Amino acid sequence: MLDPRSVPFAAQIHPQARPARRLTWDSREAGPDTAFVALPGEKMHGNRFVERALAAGAPFVLTDLDVPRAVRVDDARGALFAWARSERAKNPLVVGITGSAGKTTAKSYAAAALDAHFMPVFNTMPAIACFLVQYGASQKPLVVEMGIDHIGEMAELMDLVRPDVGVVTTIGPAHLEQFGMVETIAHEKGQILTARRALVGSQAAAFFPKAQFPHVDSYGFGDVTFRGEGLELSPQAARFRFGGMGVILPLASRVQAEAAVLGMVLAREAGIALADAAVRMSAVEVPGGRYRLHPGRFTVIDDAYNASPVAVRAALDALHALKPEGEVGRRISVLGRMLELGPTERELHAEVGSYAREQADLTYGVGEFAQELGERAFATVPELLADLLNEVRDGDIVLVKASRGISLTPEQRAVTGVGLDVVVEALLDQRDR
Structure with missing residues (x-):
C-alpha cells in the first residue's frame, strides 16, 4: 500500500x-x-x-x-x-531498455524471463515515476522501457530510473527531426550503458565497439558475446538453444528470438533457472501491432503499431524468412509513411522501399511516399484496400507496417498512409469469411 x-x-x-x-x-x-x-x-x-x-x-x-x-x-x-527515486532504491534489480526499435518486445521477454514487474506500453516520465512508486519496494525485479525523442531526455531518465542493467536493442534513424543524425541518437541512447551492467543487441553492437566500450557485451545471434544457437524460423514458431536449453517462441520472428536471448542472459545472471525462464517466455504475447502473426488461409503480420527505417527492415527480414504455403503463395509488404525523419525522409523511404522489393514478392506503398515504398502505390488507404483485398490469395503472407500518427484523425490517417491498423482489420475480416 x-x-x-x-x-x-x-x-x-x-x-x-x-x-x-x-x-x-x-x-x-x-x-x-x-x-x-x-x-x-x-x-x-x-x-x-x-x-x-x-x-x-x-x-x-x-x-x-x-x-x-x-x-x-x-x-x-x-x-x-x-518518491519514485526513494522507492526505486529499495529494489535489488532494475533493468532499463532503450533503442530505436524493439524496446517493447525486449521488455516483454526480459520481464517474462526474470518474472519481473514491467512498465505498460505508455512510458512517459510521469508514468515511469508512478510505476517506480508502486513497485519499487517489491522484491521482484523491475523492467523499464526508456524511450526518448529529444536530446537530454535520457539523462533525465537515468537520474530517475538508475537501472542496474542498461540495454540498447537497436540504433537507427528515428525522431531525426529532434536528433538530427544517427550518431546523436547513439550518443543519447548510449547513456543507458553507464549502468553497472551493459548489454546491446546484435544490430546496435556496431555503434558501441569493444575497443571503445570494453564493459559492454552484445547478445543475439552470430558474432556476439552471448549468442543463441541453431535459430529456426517458421510461421508457427522461432526455435533456438541457449546454454544448452531449448527455447520455443510461438508465432515469433528473429526480433522476438533476439529479445528472448536477452531474457536468457538476464535470467542466468540473476540466478534464475533457464528452464523456468524459457517456459515463461514461450507464453509471451506482445501488445497488438508489434509483429503479431495471424496464420490462416493467408497469413497477416500485424506490425502496424509504429515504424522507423531500422524497424521496417527488421520486419521485412522477418517476412523474407517465412516460407509461403503452397506453390502460389507470395510474400507481400504493405508499407506506409514513417514519421519524424527530418529533411532526409524521402531518401530514407526510398531506401526502405528498395529493400522491400528485395525481400518481398509484391510491394505496396500508401500515402505521401507511396511511390518510394512500393511498386503498387496508392494515395489513400481506401484506394490501397480496393486493390490489396482483390489481390491477396490463399498461401500469401502479408506484412503491414507504418507509423501510427496518434495525433491524426481517422480521416487524416486514411489520406496520409499512417496508422495502418485498419488495413490489418480488413485483411483479417476477408481471411475469416
Missing part, C-alpha cells in the same frame, strides 16, 4: 487522506484504490482534474491545492519524482 503519511518529502496531509494501492497521473484512472498526481502538462494542469479524481474516490491526491484528501506540496512533479 502507498501510505501518504510515509512519503519521503515534506507535505501537508489532509486527515481524510488514506493509503492507495496504485498511483496515476491520469485522472481517468483514479478510483477507490488509485490515487491521483496533479501534474503540469503542455496544455493544462492536472489541478483541473482533482475534483474529478476525488469524485471517483481517489484515496488521496498529490497537489498544491487545499482540497479534501490532499497530500499538499509546492511542486507535485518534484515530489512524485523524489
Whole structure:
C-alpha cells in the first residue's frame, strides 16, 4: 500500500487522506484504490482534474491545492519524482531498455524471463515515476522501457530510473527531426550503458565497439558475446538453444528470438533457472501491432503499431524468412509513411522501399511516399484496400507496417498512409469469411 503519511518529502496531509494501492497521473484512472498526481502538462494542469479524481474516490491526491484528501506540496512533479527515486532504491534489480526499435518486445521477454514487474506500453516520465512508486519496494525485479525523442531526455531518465542493467536493442534513424543524425541518437541512447551492467543487441553492437566500450557485451545471434544457437524460423514458431536449453517462441520472428536471448542472459545472471525462464517466455504475447502473426488461409503480420527505417527492415527480414504455403503463395509488404525523419525522409523511404522489393514478392506503398515504398502505390488507404483485398490469395503472407500518427484523425490517417491498423482489420475480416 502507498501510505501518504510515509512519503519521503515534506507535505501537508489532509486527515481524510488514506493509503492507495496504485498511483496515476491520469485522472481517468483514479478510483477507490488509485490515487491521483496533479501534474503540469503542455496544455493544462492536472489541478483541473482533482475534483474529478476525488469524485471517483481517489484515496488521496498529490497537489498544491487545499482540497479534501490532499497530500499538499509546492511542486507535485518534484515530489512524485523524489518518491519514485526513494522507492526505486529499495529494489535489488532494475533493468532499463532503450533503442530505436524493439524496446517493447525486449521488455516483454526480459520481464517474462526474470518474472519481473514491467512498465505498460505508455512510458512517459510521469508514468515511469508512478510505476517506480508502486513497485519499487517489491522484491521482484523491475523492467523499464526508456524511450526518448529529444536530446537530454535520457539523462533525465537515468537520474530517475538508475537501472542496474542498461540495454540498447537497436540504433537507427528515428525522431531525426529532434536528433538530427544517427550518431546523436547513439550518443543519447548510449547513456543507458553507464549502468553497472551493459548489454546491446546484435544490430546496435556496431555503434558501441569493444575497443571503445570494453564493459559492454552484445547478445543475439552470430558474432556476439552471448549468442543463441541453431535459430529456426517458421510461421508457427522461432526455435533456438541457449546454454544448452531449448527455447520455443510461438508465432515469433528473429526480433522476438533476439529479445528472448536477452531474457536468457538476464535470467542466468540473476540466478534464475533457464528452464523456468524459457517456459515463461514461450507464453509471451506482445501488445497488438508489434509483429503479431495471424496464420490462416493467408497469413497477416500485424506490425502496424509504429515504424522507423531500422524497424521496417527488421520486419521485412522477418517476412523474407517465412516460407509461403503452397506453390502460389507470395510474400507481400504493405508499407506506409514513417514519421519524424527530418529533411532526409524521402531518401530514407526510398531506401526502405528498395529493400522491400528485395525481400518481398509484391510491394505496396500508401500515402505521401507511396511511390518510394512500393511498386503498387496508392494515395489513400481506401484506394490501397480496393486493390490489396482483390489481390491477396490463399498461401500469401502479408506484412503491414507504418507509423501510427496518434495525433491524426481517422480521416487524416486514411489520406496520409499512417496508422495502418485498419488495413490489418480488413485483411483479417476477408481471411475469416
